[in-house]
Amino acid sequence: MVSAPDTETVWHILAKVPDPEIPAISLVDLGIIRDVAWAGDRLEVTVTPTYSGCPATRFINTAIEEALRAAGIEQIEIRTQLTPPWTTDWISEAGRRKLEAYGIAPPTPGAGPERCPRCGSTRLARVSQFGSTPCKAQWRCEDCLEPFDYFKCI
Amino acid sequence: MDKALFEFCLRMGDNTLILGHRVSEWCGHAPVVEEDIALANTALDLIGQTQLWLGLAGEIEGKGRDADALAFRRDAWEMRSVLLVEQPNGDFGQTLMRQYLFDQWQALMLAALEESAEPRIAAIARKARKEVAYHLERSRGTVVGLGDGTEESHARMQAALDRLYPYVGELFSDDAIDSALAERGIAPLPSSLRPDYDAALAETMAEATLSLPENRWSHSGGRDGSRHSEHLGHILAEMQWLQRAYPDATW
Numbered sequence: 114m115v116s117a118p119d120t121e122t123v124w125h126i127l128a129k130v131p132d133p134e135i136p137a138i139s140l141v142d143l144g145i146i147r148d149v150a151w152a153g154d155r156l157e158v159t160v161t162p163t164y165s166g167c168p169a170t171r172f173i174n175t176a177i178e179e180a181l182r183a184a185g186i187e188q189i190e191i192r193t194q195l196t197p198p199w200t201t202d203w204i205s206e207a208g209r210r211k212l213e214a215y216g217i218a219p220p221t222p223g224a225g226p227e228r229c230p231r232c233g234s235t236r237l238a239r240v241s242q243f244g245s246t247p248c249k250a251q252w253r254c255e256d257c258l259e260p261f262d263y264f265k266c267i
Numbered sequence: 268m269d270k271a272l273f274e275f276c277l278r279m280g281d282n283t284l285i286l287g288h289r290v291s292e293w294c295g296h297a298p299v300v301e302e303d304i305a306l307a308n309t310a311l312d313l314i315g316q317t318q319l320w321l322g323l324a325g326e327i328e329g330k331g332r333d334a335d336a337l338a339f340r341r342d343a344w345e346m347r348s349v350l351l352v353e354q355p356n357g358d359f360g361q362t363l364m365r366q367y368l369f370d371q372w373q374a375l376m377l378a379a380l381e382e383s384a385e386p387r388i389a390a391i392a393r394k395a396r397k398e399v400a401y402h403l404e405r406s407r408g409t410v411v412g413l414g415d416g417t418e419e420s421h422a423r424m425q426a427a428l429d430r431l432y433p434y435v436g437e438l439f440s441d442d443a444i445d446s447a448l449a450e451r452g453i454a455p456l457p458s459s460l461r462p463d464y465d466a467a468l469a470e471t472m473a474e475a476t477l478s479l480p481e482n483r484w485s486h487s488g489g490r491d492g493s494r495h496s497e498h499l500g501h502i503l504a505e506m507q508w509l510q511r512a513y514p515d516a517t518w
């Protein structure tokens with residue numbers, strides 16, 4: 114019998130599970146894993162949805178289970194927690210850097226992205242308030258003329 | 268069973284269910300791709316909120332019905348959505364006008380529900396409110412842009428407002444269920460939201476150069492299920508046929 118990994122190890126495992134829609138960042142970077150705790154033999158992982166209708170939610174739960182099972186954890190309970198609601202403030206610093214490197218402008222409290230993730234220009238125009246997934250909006254750079262995704266700030 | 272609480276969750280969830288389905292009818296038909304995506308995303312948020320409200324309704328009822336069972340196995344007279352949300356899409360302007368009239372109400376309702384004495388309702392409200400703030404920003408902006416746009420877009424938006432305004436009053440009509448919930452601090456009396464709604468509408472329509480109809484008479488019969496229009500039956504037929512034809516089908 115292998116001893117159960119401690120919660121710190123579990124966090125490390127989850128930090129390697131990519132978000133199914135934006136694989137450049139992990140579920141931990143995204144800030145949706147709210148808690149990890151052992152209740153006897155059972156590991157309880159508390160997850161909060163990004164958007165209530167996000168179709169990735171089910172895939173995310175499956176991805177968490179798969180990663181934990183691969184690490185030898187057998188009894189897993191995934192709990193969904195609505196409150197406090199997820200906010201883009203919970204995206205980690207590393208996550209924000211990875212988003213930008215991937216070509217998605219990270220969320221900023223102002224009215225839109227800080228700069229073009231490709232050329233760094235600040236001359237930007239909004240194309241649409243919504244984008245290819247519930248968490249993104251479409252913007253365009255007026256200098257390099259490329260369209261890009263902006264991670265909506267909520 | 269807490270009948271009033273159950274009814275309230277159905278009212279909230281059926282509004283988002285029917286509007287979400289209506290808006291999704293645009294998928295692949297919007298005037299430009301960005302608007303298509305925006306409409307589909309709005310519909311997705313609304314259906315997500317439906318899962319939360321109807322999921323809670325099923326929990327309160329305690330008879331083993333989940334959100335899917337409530338969405339796909341109830342008939343028109345059991346639906347508690349307001350008449351506004353079952354109105355046909357019409358043109359793009361009419362769809363966005365309906366969206367704005369609903370979003371403005373939903374934003375005020377959810378803000379009040381964040382303080383609900385029932386923690387499960389407060390939790391859903393806190394989650395949904397962020398999404399609705401985003402919907403409202405877009406629908407309001409579009410109403411203003413098209414209202415104060417070309418002669419053609421202005422005329423269409425005025426026609427949409429004239430057509431839909433007689434369905435607004437139902438959102439603010441109180442009944443015994445509302446009074447019971449207000450007394451318990453669970454939900455506000457719908458009528459108590461009207462002054463803020465009127466103020467917001469007046470400001471938006473002034474900016475959009477549209478005139479609000481003076482007549483405040485309103486259709487009713489959606490939120491108590493007594494007089495849904497013919498439109499709802501058509502929506503349900505399309506939405507429910509698979510679960511009706513192949514009960515418990517999964518894939």
Ligand SMILES: [Zn+2]
Nearest residue numbers: 229232254257
């Ligand atoms: Zn650029």
